Amino acid sequence: MILDCAIIGGGPAGLNAALVLGRAKRKVILFDNDQPRNAVTQESHGFITRDGVSPREFRALAHQDISKYPSVKIKKSKIVEVKKESSSMFNLITHEGKSFLCRKIIVATGLKESLPNVNGIRDYYGKSIFSCPYCDGWELREQPLVLISENKHVSHMAKVIYQWSKDLVVCTNGNKIIPETEQQLLKRKGIRIKEERIIHLRGSDGKLEKVVFEDGTEMERTGGFVTTELGQFNDLASALGCKMSKNGGIIADDLGRTNVQDVYAAGDTSLSGPSQLIISAAQGVRAAMGVNFDLTMAEFK
Ligand SMILES: Cc1cc2nc3c(=O)[nH]c(=O)nc-3n(C[C@H](O)[C@H](O)[C@H](O)COP(=O)(O)OP(=O)(O)OC[C@H]3O[C@@H](n4cnc5c(N)ncnc54)[C@H](O)[C@@H]3O)c2cc1C
Numbered sequence: 001m002i003l004d005c006a007i008i009g010g011g012p013a014g015l016n017a018a019l020v021l022g023r024a025k026r027k028v029i030l031f032d033n034d035q036p037r038n039a040v041t042q043e044s045h046g047f048i049t050r051d052g053v054s055p056r057e058f059r060a061l062a063h064q065d066i067s068k069y070p071s072v073k074i075k076k077s078k079i080v081e082v083k084k085e086s087s088s089m090f091n092l093i094t095h096e097g098k099s100f101l102c103r104k105i106i107v108a109t110g111l112k113e114s115l116p117n118v119n120g121i122r123d124y125y126g127k128s129i130f131s132c133p134y135c136d137g138w139e140l141r142e143q144p145l146v147l148i149s150e151n152k153h154v155s156h157m158a159k160v161i162y163q164w165s166k167d168l169v170v171c172t173n174g175n176k177i178i179p180e181t182e183q184q185l186l187k188r189k190g191i192r193i194k195e196e197r198i199i200h201l202r203g204s205d206g207k208l209e210k211v212v213f214e215d216g217t218e219m220e221r222t223g224g225f226v227t228t229e230l231g232q233f234n235d236l237a238s239a240l241g242c243k244m245s246k247n248g249g250i251i252a253d254d255l256g257r258t259n260v261q262d263v264y265a266a267g268d269t270s271l272s273g274p275s276q277l278i279i280s281a282a283q284g285v286r287a288a289m290g291v292n293f294d295l296t297m298a299e300f301k
Helices: 012-024 055-066 154-161 179-190 234-239 275-297
Strands: 002-008 029-032 073-076 079-086 090-095 099-108 111-114 146-147 168-171 192-194 198-202 207-213 218-220 222-224 229-232 263-265
Touching: 002 079, 002 090, 002 275, 012 029, 012 055, 012 073, 012 275, 029 154, 055 073, 073 263, 079 234, 099 234, 099 275, 146 154, 154 168, 179 192, 229 263, 234 263, 263 275
Parallel strands: 002 029, 002 099, 029 073, 099 263, 146 168, 146 222, 168 192
Antiparallel strands: 079 090, 090 099, 111 229, 198 207, 207 218
8 A cells, every 4th residue: 555645753743744634534654653752741731722731641632533534544663764665655664674655754753852961860851850931931930940051042041931930040060151241131130150060960759959069069949941952853854855954953844845855844853943732733734734735736737
């Protein structure tokens, strides 16, 4: 069987694309190896009607919706290679060595992120330390917070977090990354800056209590944020020849079309703006419409 479309990635982008293509009676398989970036969190926020939903429940509800459409299958599998089989067909290979032929591909593989280089930070990430104040700022509002950042986004992020808590300490973990003028702007608002290296974080069950510095000082904090470094989850898109933006996202038009014929991109993987469930889902809808539109128009040629 030749699929109309293969979707790689089963986060909100891929799932919503599958829903729209299923409703358009397209033959689709969605491949997902179940490693979503937000798996570390207990609750997701800001998606209207789903505020506070857990990532697991979100996916389960999406699978339920999609199960109504018989032309869509979801396969728990990792795509390890995509080969161009002919001018109008791709061959997708799974990690088990199975192969699937399709006419169109939607890449919805999300992002990989690296956290600041602080001992044990993963124990707190998603529980009391987060990366997006729009996602988790409300839960941390008015608390004594820390921002741990080792990159150029540090002072921008500090200003954004200030909306949720004025009790903020910015830690650069041994890096001198905040220019003097920016330091003055932050300090004028009472935001403190510590450039000493962090030795470790202290707390229990993921709940931050203290930040401990190399110079022996400690600071009580109940939560905070980090700035992360983001990159593609894998090199499938670049192997296909997709052009990347300067921040490493797949470049796509308003209907998700990339520069490679029959390859579309949706969600975080295009790194084109705020990284949010609802935005990824919307991009999945757009890419699905792009796929369906292009398949339909090809029939009228
Ligand atoms: C800690 C944290 C908290 C967050 N909280 C919120 C929040 O409260 N509200 C909000 O709106 N957003 C939140 N986000 C952001 C949100 O999780 C992302 O914007 C969203 O998940 C992106 O959706 P996506 O479909 O593009 O990618 P993802 O959800 O990351 O899904 C991509 C999927 O593709 C799969 N995949 C990758 N490569 C392959 C392959 N080769 N073969 C098969 N499958 C593959 C992955 O396993 C994954 O399941 C949070 C993010 C983080 C890190």
